[in-house]
Amino acid sequence: MDIAHTDELFIGSRWVRPASTDEADVVSPFDGRVVRRLPRPSIEDAKSAVAQAAEAFGAWNALSVTQRLERIGRFCEGLDKRKQQIAEVWALESGMPITQCLDLTNAASDLWNLALREAETAPWVEVRDTSMGRLEVRREGVGPTVGVVAFNGPHMQFALAIIPALIAGNTLIVKLPAECRMLGYVFGAAADEAQFPEGVFSLIAGDADVSAYLVEHPEVAAVHFTGGTEVGTSVMKACADRVANVVLELGGKSASIIAADADLDSTIPVLVDSMALYSGQICVAMTRLLVDRSIHDEVVSRLVAGLATLKMGDPTDPETQWGPLAAERFRERAEGYIERAVADGATIAYGGSRPDGFDGYFLEPTLLTGVTNDMEVAQNEIFGPVFVVIPFDTIEEAIEIANDSRYGLSGSVFTSDEATGLRVAREVRSGVFIINGTFPCLAAPFGGMKQSGFGREGGPEGLFALTQMKAITLSTDEPAAV
Structure with a gap:
């Protein structure tokens, strides 16, 4: 597999040297052989990612949706041209048959491109006439966000959660599972081509200690978690004390x-x-x-x-x-x-x-x-x-x-x-x-009831899942600036 920057990590929108020399084996589930060794992200790497995301949030959120879409569109183009590589790497390190990988990768591509199109016409800013005056109602990003994705479709979760969260104005730290360490480098190459502003986007294939650090960090304003219900409840508890926003896409039976x-x-x-x-x-x-x-x-x-x-x-x-x-x-x-x-x-x-x-x-x-x-x-x-x-x-x-x-x-x-x-x-x-x-x-609102979680992905509802609303009372009849 031709994968670049394998001695680095994608932190704060840039390839950087890891804080530790520790490495992790990428093991093929087909035959148990070690196919590659890659840096093991540490808590120090996670700390840097959060600090940069917090610093970058204000400027990124202040951009118009159109301005953000310019960078995010390049990111999606980079992913699109790597669809074959995404499928091949995913099959090698996670064990999904390549034909299924290709089908789901193509479906993910359809979904992230749909999100880009829907974002262009979504009601990010509305002006409402009420009995108490005119209002400008705005949807804004929540803040530095951790997106925890699962091994069984990380790029599908990019399409349904990560890319909509970026469009909404959040800065993102994507926490990849250990079973997708190599895949993170393919995603990182696409993100590098997008030239996100410093601090906006990070990818960390960390272990449990890194995950816990990210979810519990006081400067993380939102967590979008995809995974099992038991871990999801612990995420919810960790976010409760600081009233961080949570979207949970959990298990099913x-x-x-x-x-x-x-x-x-x-x-x-x-x-x-x-x-x-x-x-x-x-x-x-x-x-x-x-x-x-x-x-x-x-x-x-x-x-x-x-x-x-x-x-x-x-x-x-x-x-x-x-x-x-x-x-x-x-x-x-x-x-x-x-x-x-x-x-x-x-x-x-x-x-x-x-x-x-x-x-x-x-x-x-x-x-x-x-x-x-x-x-x-x-x-x-x-x-x-x-x-x-x-x-x-x-x-x-x-x-x-x-x-x-x-x-x-x-x-x-x-x-x-x-x-x-x-x-x-x-x-x-x-x-x-x-x-x-x-x-x-998955182009419609997707998500669960009961212990399968709350919040929605896909469609217009997914675009707004990681936003907060602000209502501004206007003093004139002038049109509000978008």
Whole structure:
């Protein structure tokens, strides 16, 4: 991989020498080999990033949206011309099959370019006539912001959270996960070409101590966190004492309801494809399959047949459909859930083991039957290739089971009756829902309910997620300056 500046860090919009000589291994999840060693960011590096972001915020926020878009547009152009490299690096260090990487990278590109277009016409400044006089209502940046992104789609989170936050006038410290250390250098190269003002943008692939330092820093005015609910609650607590703004895009345990009238010839391939997407390491994965009892056995049989066709292999091979998990600890966690589910009475209909012939962090797609919704495996987000089938007798019962979860991120229903689909979609408590599909529209407001978080990404709502409003009472009838 041709990656530049690998002895430096992108701090304060510039490549700089790290404060420490400590290095971290980049390990391929496919075969466990070390593919590169890169600087390990320290708390001193994080301290510098926050100090520069705080100093730069006033001038960056004072620019017009048009002026900020000039730099951010160059950043997006730099990302666009690196789409192939982004996909290749992501596949190598995180284990997602390259074809899926390319699909999601292209989708991310569509979304960040959509954000640029929407920003041009969004109502950043409005003039309102009220019974108490004319007002100028402005949307401004919150302040220095930490964006914590996850390994399963960091550039998608750039499109939905980081770029909108920059457009709004915030200075950004992006905290990348350890599984995306190399990818950070590709993002950094694009940001370098954008020539952001000093201090506006930093990228730090730090470990837990660096993450905690950033989230708890008194000069960090906002945190946009994408990740698990347990860590999200700790982020929220850390921000509470200083009343920092928080947007949380957290976990899910989404249910897909397969009604008795579903067209299984089209439904099963869609479900199998969704199960194969990054081996279930997706927050919107349909990990609970709620199936009408009358078609339960047929659905299970078809799913097993579909999963058996998935080609497992090297994630950099375009023919691969099922790659390794991103890290050994993720595989071990999934295996623990499978073992305990079987002990609780579940049956492995397919998978459940490490496949022969692979040295990396592979785990077969696992389909469990005989599961009840109160089992641990049906209630906790596993973030891995473990899917449960739960039968139901009526649509009302299916809706009740779907809602019997502390999560509320996504959901879906497969039915031939549009009215049934709409009814289910409206009654299931989730932030997004799909009729006869499994992947949500990310160009619309995306986010969760309940313990899946709050705040929204995507669409106009995402542009304003990290803004605060100011109302100015005007003393004249002169038009307000934008």
